Amino acid sequence: MRYVVFAFFLLFNISVNAQSSYLFKPDRVFDGTVMHANWWVLVRDSQIVAAGDPATIQVPEKVTVIDLKGMTLMPGLIEGHSHLFLHPYNETSWNDQVLTESGAERTARAVVHARATLMAGFTTARDLGTEGAMYDDAGLKEAINKGIIPGPRLIVATRAIVATGSYGPKGYNGDIPLGAEEADGTDGLTKAIRSQIGHGADVIKLYADYRWGLNKTPAPTFTATELKLAVEVAGSSGRYVVVHSGTEEGMRRAIEAGVRTIEHGDGGTPELFRLMKEKGIALCPTLTATESIASYKGWRKGIDQETVAIKQKHKIFNDAMKAGVTICMGGDVGVFAHGDNSREMLLMVEYGMKPIDVLHAATAVNASVFGLPLLGNIRAGYVADLIAVKGDPVADIAVVKLVSMVMQNGVIVLDITR
Structure with a gap:
């Protein structure tokens, strides 16, 4: 039996003398x-x-x-939605990860997570926000590319962008670290996008809505005009915009703006999925994150009735398939354990997608949507x-x-x- 061999000297920008x-x-x-x-x-x-x-x-x-x-x-499988600087919320809450874990600890964890991802067969991954770890995903990507550490080929979003006042952590006195960069309006968004690009972002992520409505209900954040601006500014450098969205109006604005992918998509309707199909916008449904969060709150799969959120996931996933929307494979790993990425593929089949189509989503589809022509x-x-x-x-x-x-x-x- 041959075991793990770490020979990371053969990467895109490094040559070797001997042919193999x-x-x-x-x-x-x-x-x-x-x-x-x-x-x-x-x-x-x-x-x-x-x-x-x-x-x-x-x-x-x-x-x-x-x-x-x-x-x-x-x-090699392609992970569509990961957060290498997070670990499961039943180990440490999201707030405590952002507020109490040192930068050194979070980077050390990310190194371990990167290796686990690769060993699980995921040779490429989109990392969609460091959640308070600033631009360290760009540094992690560089370390992998140089062969310093093992890990998947990374597409990174660095800090992600949120509307002022919408994101967490919240409920603390004084200035505290936030999980993403706040920016608003023409000047603010343009500056934040260009700054993140300058710090190494391959893709720009925005939160089109969040839990900041009355009584903490999900509500839109950026206007349609702001989202269109983000797509234009990012696009001028050859980059695309991905949005987090869980509301109907947030999705509508994102679709109107012409983003590349919508993450989660819990507010999707047959009409919105029809528009996504027409505009070539892909959905990354993150089924596993929804089930994981429910389990952390005590839900027992196969024993308890499905929660409202899980029932909604079933509905939007099948509505999107019926509409012919391009569906990416990405589980929001980090909410659940790195290395267990393929759990999303099993759920996609459980929720109604054919196994051959799931394999297609995790390979050729993700490569095409994410702009990876030779993968x-x-x-x-x-x-x-x-x-x-x-x-x-x-x-x-x-x-x-x-x-x-x-x-x-x-x-x-x-x-x-x-």
């Missing part, structure tokens, strides 16, 4: 869209050079052959991010938890196949 070739022989290959039986996949250095019927592949003389009997070879697929010329799982995930989606091999950028970082 691998020939994978699994029972089946999921290429990002279709499942194929009896395919081989050939990798040279950091690139997939061939994938298909064995008779079509020219095997070089010097190649490491890896037999994956009984296994499925897939593209999420097993094709010649694509980056060699590959994972092997025991069994057939189309027959049983739960086998995505049985990760036996992880390759990132052509380097095997986990191998327990033998």
Whole structure:
């Protein structure tokens, strides 16, 4: 049996002298869209050079052959919604994480979380806000890219942006750290977006609504004009805007503004999902976060009746599918444990999506929506991010938890196949 191998010197911006070739022989290959039986996949250095019927592949003389009997070879999974600087709220409340955990502790935790994410087969992740840890996700990304620590390829949002007075922590005297950056209006939003870009943000995240209405009910924050401005300012640098939204009006404004993805989407209606489909806006439903928060409050899955929030998740998820909305895979991991990312995939199937479509969402769909043109697929010329799982995930989606091999950028970082 071969165990974890940490060889992170082969990243996008680092070259090596020796060339390496691998020939994978699994029972089946999921290429990002279709499942194929009896395919081989050939990798040279950091690139997939061939994938298909064995008779079509020219095997070089010097190649490491890896037999994956009984296994499925897939593209590296892509996490759509994570917070590497958070850990489950039943361990420490969100308020206490933001207010009492030192920067050093939060970074140390993020390093551990990054490794757990990669070992779970997620070779890429969107990190959508440090929740009070300032711009440290940009530094974490750089450390991973330099090979200092293991972790997924990161798309980072740094601090995220909220309307003044809307976000937490709240209820404390004096100046306290906030979980995101406050900004309003033309000048304020423009400055905050450009500042976050300057600090390393790959994507701009805004909270289109939050629990700041009367009696702490969810209510919109930014106006439609402000959201449109954010899309324009971010877009001028080639970046897109993602919004947190859980209300009908917040979603309506975000759709009107032309954001790239809506996170959570609990206020979705058939009409809004129709508009999202028309405008090509994707939904990242974060099913696991909703169930996790309910469980922290005492809800017992399979024993207690579903909460109102969980029932609403079922409804919006199925309404979005019926409307043909592009659905991303992202669980809001950090609310629940890092390394358990694939739990979202199991829930997507439980909530009504076909397993093959869930695999598609977690690979090729996420790659396309997030602007990652050479990831999420097993094709010649694509980056060699590959994972092997025991069994057939189309027959049983739960086998995505049985990760036996992880390759990132052509380097095997986990191998327990033998």
